[in-house]
Amino acid sequence: MAVALTGACTAPPTDDDAGDEAGDAATEDDAESETGEPLGPTWHQDIAPMVHERCVGCHREGSIGPFALDDYPAASTWAGLALEAMESKQMPPWGQDDANCEPRLPFLNDPRPTQEELDLFAAWVDAGTPEGDPALAAELPELPELGLANVDFDLPMQAPIEIEPGGDQFWCMVLDPGFTEDTYVEGFQILPGNDLIVHHALVYVDAFGQTDALVDENGRYDCFGDAGVDAALIAVWAPGVPPQELPEDTALEIPANAKLVMQIHYHPTGATEIDPGTALQMRQFDGVPGWVAEYGLPGNDDDADGNGLGLQPGPNDATEDPEFRIPAGEANHTERMLISVPPTVNGKVINEVVVWSVGTHMHYLGVDARMSIDRLAPEANTGIDEECWIQTPYYNFEWQRGYNYDGALEDMPRVRPGDLIDIECTYDNSMNNPHLVEALAELGLSEPVDVYLGDETLDEMCLGVVGFAAPNDE
Template sequence: MLNVRAFAASVFALAIGSTFQAACSSSSGAEQDGETLTFAQAIEPLVQEKCQSCHRAGGIAPFPLVTYEDVKGMGEVAKEKVQRREMPPWGAFDDPSCKVDHAFRDDLRLTDKQVDTFVRWVEKGMPLGDPAKRPPARTTFGASGLTDKTGTYQLPAPYSVVPGKDDIRCFPIDPGFAEDTWIGGSNVVPGDPRVVHHVIVYVDPKRQGVAKAAGAGSYPCFGGPDVEEPSLLLAWAPGVPPMVYGEETGLKIPKGSHLVMQVHYHPSHEAVTDQTSVELKTLSYKPGYVAQVILAGNAETADGFIKLLPGPNDPPSGPAFVIPSNAKGHTESMELEIPEKAGDVTIPELGVYAIGAHMHWAGVDMKIEVERKTAAEGKPAKECLLGTPKYDFNWQRTYAYDAPLDKLPTVGPGDKVRFTCTYDNTTDNRHVQRAMSEMRMSSPPEIKLGETTLDEMCLGVLITVRRASLLD
């Protein structure tokens, strides 16, 4: 999926922003007792806000939570999920090792009082209460795709995914951009979610992907698109919502460029066909801010632009990315120092608009911290930008900071960004259990850095913004 060496040098060029339309804003969470601790007065308003964008007819959840009978039937299961903070799906939480100073937009988390209210309602037998006091049914929901998209670009033809090893394919696509085009939003729609592991969409300015496909419509591309001067347009994984740039910011695609959609297929036990697509929203103007991204991590050695730091179970030869079988709480850390220049261009201070984490099945937490070379007034010398102690492979996403552009956390030349990933490579991890079952393994394997499902990654996503210049 991702070339671990190429991305260890980091890549600039993705979308900012992330508008997650599913499930949810805040609710008062006030304590309820007696007659008010009922479905009608305490629980249905909460479920409408936090659950029904997914748990409804046409939603992505496997069952609805719309009627009293729906919720009561799943009450005990839901109680366990909310107590464990597995639902609503949101991996970013503060813990003693990481306190994030900025709030996140579209925060899906239940408050402690909301969790307590739901738990006590279940324990009281899940009373309905007075039906006359129920709120009106929720009838409007956010769009599941990209709002105001201007184009959808699909794989040229259905692709057959057969049982066997992971298959990483590149599909060249001509979006027909005759002029420089600014992208205001983007989204991936997997054709068959059962087999689409991840999708990376590259910009191919020299249109070389078509020649590599040689009339077949696609070509194998284990490490990357294998074209000259590619840049990254969009990275998607299960659970990632549409990327929305906002009115002031966009990402540039040079005129005449093709796209290369790299799809990582993880086959099932039966042959299926897939025709994944990417949705784009183009802007009719040059925005005032340019979206960029630093994809950083996946360091293999202690040398290089991104350095693998010493960790547990390292061999005598030095740091190595190895997660032993049955290791719980194993960590791998790496560090990126933001350079002064990219080629001949001086790197300015960058606002971090949104941030995310990417690991595979064994990953359970990622912490991203910055140590600033020179802290500007009002900014700490050290800051934790993200902690995901509830990381779930199936619900990866970016977390957008709830702040105006001039108040975002920043990274700049000389700053050191550290990524610390924690793994659970035991059968206590249900994702490891699933992988073992699919591969017919009796015990968890030793895991190394790589691109297949049974390898691991430690990749941070820093979605950044800067002011546009005359060169853009």
């Protein structure tokens, strides 16, 4: 999906072409209209390869996309809407943008079309979406392989689930990998049981069996936002996303006897649907890795700590002290937090870690987030002091994902205790936010209300998601 496949408009004929033999006539006919004017790009010759590369992973019959784009009749019908969605960066789902925050490395598996591809698609729409000659169709790229190679553990949810029409649903499925000793895992993938309704998924490690008191007889419980217990994030999945592969010689450690929590976001259709068995796949690391990976979730501070850290004063604070409150009707409210990197994470002492993945997390009001680092001392190998890690100006709660750096571990950002992580989140608590309108309707409300920090549907969060790796001392 990360490969840019740029089509080329069919070239208009030259005077020399006019006298060509019949073998070239078909190409000329396809390149010109009946008036002799250039026809422009066509579906079969120019557009289909790009659409298959960028869109068809989700927009095909039986998948999560609301309409198909995998053949000419469907693509030509939806072409105008598809162009609008791509130009506004609503699609393909990718919240990150580097216009005001340029990371030192690109991110893996970026599905966005290039500007050349957008221009080509716009020219096709402007030309009336001509089909072209199927006999001269360009070769279509194969859909990306989304399965995890060399799977060691295949863990389906314990029982099917029925999803009725209505609002979105969030269910936590508890899985038992049966690990009797600490186990290193280097690859993850989610296989949806029903592509029509499985919208995205997050996977957590419950190291202490906290979910035992929450699960029903089918091994699941209702949840929103996260796992609802003190659990460590280990994987993020969305439709069309390739398997999560950790950097070379790096693995996540899952403790012995731990349970896994697969939080699934279901997006109902207009009919009753069954998910017979969405599954988590994992691949074990062979041997002992040189680096052990974990996720940190800095943020979600609801007050200042007295040393200038924590929640910062905001534009709509009602008191002298900072408060996390998003006033009703505010369309551009911000909350900012400063977090000092701690000397220990999840009980482990850290000296210097390498950041290999970043992301942001908010709920339905979230529209933009930015995370940067201000180091106590410049990074030893680069001299970099301050840098922006990620900004997600096209954030959408329904399309959450992680952003993994594309590069060698030694070239990725480094962090030490005492460095400052700066997170700023922007929210739209007005009726111009369609996600808020939908959430209010589900709760029987018609107007915005003040929103505070919390875990419920109309609460909010402001979190960074940081995947980091430390040298393995085993």
